Each structure stands twice: as structure tokens, then as C-alpha cells.
Amino acid sequence: MSSMIDPANIVPKYYQLANILREKILNGEFPAQDAIPSERQLEEQYNLSRPTIRQAIDLLERQGYLYRVHGKGTFVSPPKLQKGMLELTSFSEDMRNRGLEPGQRILDFGYVVPSAKIAHQLGLNAPDGQVLRIKRLRYGNDEPIGLQDSYLALGENQSITRDEIEAKGSIYAMLEQKYGIYPTEADETLEVTLATPEEADLLKIPVGSPLLLNERTLWSQDRKAIEFVSILYRGDRYKYFVRLTRKW
Amino acid sequence: MSSMIDPANIVPKYYQLANILREKILNGEFPAQDAIPSERQLEEQYNLSRPTIRQAIDLLERQGYLYRVHGKGTFVSPPKLQKGMLELTSFSEDMRNRGLEPGQRILDFGYVVPSAKIAHQLGLNAPDGQVLRIKRLRYGNDEPIGLQDSYLALGENQSITRDEIEAKGSIYAMLEQKYGIYPTEADETLEVTLATPEEADLLKIPVGSPLLLNERTLWSQDRKAIEFVSILYRGDRYKYFVRLTRKW
DNA sequence: TAAAATGACTGGTAAAGACCACTTAACATC
């Protein structure tokens, strides 16, 4: 059974324990709102030290599966709060989450000199870095959903070809695979605009229709700006979702 | 000087250390992108054990001030990423953050039987709990900004009076003070709508103007639903902001 | 000269033990 800790495993013990406990939460063995075994009990049960137990619980607490009450115990969060942590998703992921098949049409692709606004968002002082612009019409189930204009700040020896984009769809998936760059933080704004004739034409909606404008600056795990992107969503087809937490 | 650990202080040592380090980051003593002293060095410097040091750094890492690189060191995040963690803010806080003075006019106040949608959002099975509805027109610098319709799921012995709302402005501040309830998690959606005649009249905009509809369900630290609220923002006066992280 | 090994640094994981602070229920007291 996989519900034991394997000391030989490369995976850290606290991580193994977290996976075991998460599994028990998800399959209902630990029902919502119930207390899980105390840290001392887990210590005996899994033959681990208390710090290791606490590290596992810390992880699950941050992930929203558990919450602790001093003096009482550690409890299972209701299912509502368990899934879909603070998500930072690409358009493709977002569409799949909504049960739609993502698609795209590339409208523009090439290196450009960034505007002052975009250079600022990407933290480029001198316009030395190469900025790749990718403008795409994005589809959900073959229906135009959004107009995406992306500016990527690539490093010295990094490049992305049009063919790769065509094949993969998701830029983020590609950056992960090719260069080990993971998007970890982003600032987003959302506001309302009205469709210009060009936008209306591409999105197949009347001129002046309300749109949801989403602008995002993305940073990687080493805190370098990766991308500034604006996405114009059809107001009648898209609802933005986000989960927020306040902890500190 | 406050840059030392006080063992007698009620504040935990790891927390004191985190405050000291955060201060050094913010005042530039630890410049962005530079490495801070290693964990062993801090151990000597502050006469603390390494687990305690690590606990402090863990905190600052989660707050976005620092990031670690295995084998190299712990580094200061660029300022862009330091401020304004994942904020879960009330309307009043939000306005103040934007440099505007929040104001309000109460349009409706009283206990109601929740609609099916609202009961579901609040996780009420039977309509036993009392649901307090507060409908308010919200101002920023005396200009109407948003139309807020709030439904509060209060506990047995909890109540809020109209006078308290008038005086305080923020419901959250009141819940914290009176009942120790802290909003810790929320789901939000944003979408575009068009102003109805009633909404247009209240917000002093033309009928059919685009609005930003923000719906939010709020949970407290003990994972109970506190509130479901919808806010209709003037599309020409409001931009939504959020910071996202992906860590696990 | 170039490749490989070394060693000294970094953060990452783990154990064992101690004491504090909060919660609760059983108990003793008035």
C-alpha cells in the first residue's frame, strides 16, 4: 500500500506524508470539518519526527486542505476551498478548465522595439533585450473568445519560433520545457473597454460591444519579468475567475 | 536598537527576525537581487538556531520579499514583487489604496430570505440562518464608483446595526472587532454588464454604459462562509487589480 | 591544455527533546 512512508524514496518524507494525507482527505477518509489525528499521533503512526509531521501539515494548510486551531486540533477544510489554488493559468489551461477546447490563429509574430509602457512593464532599462511580439486570436470550441497581444522578454540564448507556437499553443509550456522557466507570479488588471472596428471584426461582434480587458505582467521563479500580455475578452462569452487569500 | 532579537518579547523570535530582515530589505540595506547573509551566518549574528532562522526566511519568501536558490543562497526580490501580497481588500481599503476617500449611502438594510443562488453561495442548506442584506452606493472622493449588494451570513448571537455600518463604513473591520471573524479566503468573478436604468441613475451614467460586475464569496479563518457580495463598478472609473502566485 | 575530482560553500531534509499557550472537560469547592 502506498499509504506508508518509504525512507529510500527520493521524494522527501514530509512530501510523501502530505500526499498520503491529501489522498485521505480527497477520498473522504478524513471528512470535511473533522479533525485529523493529532501531530503526536501521526508521529507514532508514521514513525516520523514531529517537525517532519508539521512540515507536511504546513504544506497542506497553505494548499487549503487543512486548517489548524491552537489547542483544539487540525481540521479538514470544506471541499469548496480545496481545489484550484490561486491559479496562474495560461489561456490554454484556462479554456480547458472551463471545458472548452483552446484554439488560436496567429495574427502577428516577430521581434519589435518595445513601447515605453511595455519596456517599463518588463523592467527593461535599455532596449537591449529582444522583445518578441505574438498577437493571436484565441478560440474556445472554435468560437473567437479573446484577442491576445503578448510581449516576451527572452534571454540571450533563448528563442521561440512560429512553428513551435503553432504546434504547442501554450507559450508557458514551451518556456518550461525548453528553458526551465516557470511563471510564478503575476500582476493582473481588469477593466472594461468597447470594441474598436478592428477588434469587433476579429471577434465577430458589433462595433462598440463591451469587452473585458485583462493585462498581465508575468515573472519567473528567479524574479525576472517574462511577459507582458493584454487579452481582450468578449464581454458576452467570458467571465474572469480568481481565488484570493489573506494570510499574513 | 530594534535590530536585535528580544527573547522576553511575546512576539516569536522568528517573527521578530522576519521583521528585522524585511526592514533591511525595504530601506535598501539589502539591495534587490543581492544575496542576504547565509543561514549559518544569521545563526551566529542573531544567536538563533537554524530552524528559527529558516522559519523567518520561509515567511519572507512566502510574502515575496526573498527567494532561495539551492546551493547558491537567498536573494532579495525586486521591489515590484514585494508590496501588496495577494490582497483581499474591502471596498474601503481598496479606495484608500488608490488614494481616494471612501464614502457610502445605504440604500437598503434588513434581514431577508436568501435566494437560491445566494443560499448556495453561502453554503446554507436550510434557510435557517439569518441573512443580512446591505445595499449601498459607494463613493470615491464623493463620486459614485460602485453599487454594492451584500448578503451576510451571521451566526446565532451576531448582529450588525445600521448605525454601526454608517459609522464604520467597513463591515469587515466590524466583524473583526466585534466577533473576531477574519476574512481569509475568497472566490471572485469579474464580468461585463450594461447599466440598467436604475443602475445608471444611481451611478450617474447613461443607460447601457458598460459596467464591471465583481461577485465575491468570502470565507472566514474557520472556513465558514461570511458573505456573498456583488459590486457593480463604473467601467469608466474603475480598474480591478490582483496579484497572483503559483507555488505548488 | 582540457577534463575530472576535490572541497567549501549554499540551502534542503530530518530527528529528538523541551517548554509555552490555548482549549476543554472533569473535578473540587463554595
Added chain:
DNA sequence: GATGTTAAGTGGTCTTTACCAGTCATTTTA
């Protein structure tokens, strides 16, 4: 019966000690 006390259980903090796993400059070796 109501009230205050106590004790046991919980998570919270902290120390000491050890070893593992990446990184990188230096040294050794082929």
C-alpha cells in the same frame, strides 16, 4: 447548582545536531 481549579490534550515555538544535495572555484590528473 454555580463557580473556580486542575489536568490532559492540542498546536506553537525553539534548540541542538546531523547529514543530503546542489553550486562553483580550485586543484589535480590525464
